Amino acid sequence: MLKIEHLDFAYGEVNILQDVSLEGAPGRIVSLMGRNGVGKTTLLRNLVGLELPLSGRIILGDKELTKLGSYERAKMGIGYVPQGRQIFPKLTVEENLQIGLSGRKDGQKSIPEEIYELFPICKEMGSRMGGDLSGGQQQQLAIGRALAGDPSVMVLDEPTEGIQPNIIKMIGNILQHLAMSRNMTIILVEQYLDFVHEFTDDFYVMNRGRIVAQGLAADLSPEIVKKYLSI
Ligand SMILES: Nc1ncnc2c1ncn2[C@@H]1O[C@H](COP(=O)(O)OP(=O)(O)OP(=O)(O)O)[C@@H](O)[C@H]1O
Ligand SMILES: [Mg+2]
Numbered sequence: 178m179l180k181i182e183h184l185d186f187a188y189g190e191v192n193i194l195q196d197v198s199l200e201g202a203p204g205r206i207v208s209l210m211g212r213n214g215v216g217k218t219t220l221l222r223n224l225v226g227l228e229l230p231l232s233g234r235i236i237l238g239d240k241e242l243t244k245l246g247s248y249e250r251a252k253m254g255i256g257y258v259p260q261g262r263q264i265f266p267k268l269t270v271e272e273n274l275q276i277g278l279s280g281r282k283d284g285q286k287s288i289p290e291e292i293y294e295l296f297p298i299c300k301e302m303g304s305r306m307g308g309d310l311s312g313g314q315q316q317q318l319a320i321g322r323a324l325a326g327d328p329s330v331m332v333l334d335e336p337t338e339g340i341q342p343n344i345i346k347m348i349g350n351i352l353q354h355l356a357m358s359r360n361m362t363i364i365l366v367e368q369y370l371d372f373v374h375e376f377t378d379d380f381y382v383m384n385r386g387r388i389v390a391q392g393l394a395a396d397l398s399p400e401i402v403k404k405y406l407s408i
Pocket of ligand 1: 216260
């Protein structure tokens, strides 16, 4: 079980997250939703150790992660797919995947075959530069790179942003497969309601740095959508 408890975070003097609590269970996919600028990415950066909270706790199983850096958290099984994908454009696809291996506990130095089975494009374009790939291909590579670290928790920031519908569906199916087959905990930021309903189990809605609604994705009501998500 992954637990974020009563997290507070500020950039300088500006409070960004206030009393945020969120849980991710093994085998379940959690959607984090909210309008632009409410603090979704900031929460994920706190979760993966790229920012440190002012107060609150982050717990994975029986271990506390709150004060650990991002490399240590990767070693403890947290995989991260950042917003905008952040592929290394001047490295090959294969080299991008190899970077993900550094998060492994077992020291394995070769890219797991399962990644190529899930994302054949990573094999087909293995020697091409990351920067040559389309947005959808880069997103697959970014997920593959996180998987190379053999995570038990995957954290994805807007994995469907700017991606065409057939690839969105493919990504949704793969995330469901990972949650089920590996009992993985998946936490993702998502703007599209259709994706939340079709592929995810639980939702949290943020507004101005606070969690203002949560529940089963199937129960996400039109009132909540209208109040906190519609533009
Ligand atoms: N490095 C930073 N320094 C100062 N303020 C920041 C920094 N990064 C983000 N912010 C501010 O923190 C707030 C939350 O930003 P964040 O990126 O977490 O929002 P978000 O919900 O992910 O938005 P989006 O939907 O646009 O991705 C915003 O007001 C933003 O301007
Ligand atoms: Mg964001």
